[in-house]
Amino acid sequence: MKRSYFIVVFISTHVFFIFFQIHKHSKIVKLSYQKQKNEQRKERLAQKIQELTQKLYAQKERSAIKKFAQEKLKMKKMKLSQIKKLHNCLEKTKQQ
Numbered sequence: 001m002k003r004s005y006f007i008v009v010f011i012s013t014h015v016f017f018i019f020f021q022i023h024k025h026s027k028i029v030k031l032s033y034q035k036q037k038n039e040q041r042k043e044r045l046a047q048k049i050q051e052l053t054q055k056l057y058a059q060k061e062r063s064a065i066k067k068f069a070q071e072k073l074k075m076k077k078m079k080l081s082q083i084k085k086l087h088n089c090l091e092k093t094k095q096q
Contacts, residue, residue, distance in 0.1 A: 058064060069075040
């Protein structure tokens with residue numbers, strides 16, 4: 001009786017440990033796929049940051065700003081004499 005009870009307990013314990021190992025292994029595989037997915041996402045985001053940084057530096061260039069102002073905002077170059085006239089007009093309106 002004791003011997004058969006011991007054998008049943010021994011076998012059921014081993015079966016439990018086998019299922020536990022299978023569960024552990026499947027969990028490890030699942031987490032490794034998730035880690036791989038997150039690393040790929042991290043690489044894509046780092047690349048996007050690099051692209052956006054380069055785009056920002058390109059937009060900060062003086063020639064890009066000048067081109068945007070002239071083409072999109074339809075601004076024109078002003079001569080120094082035009083600026084002086086504008087300044088004088090503003091001063092006259094302030095005095096009145």
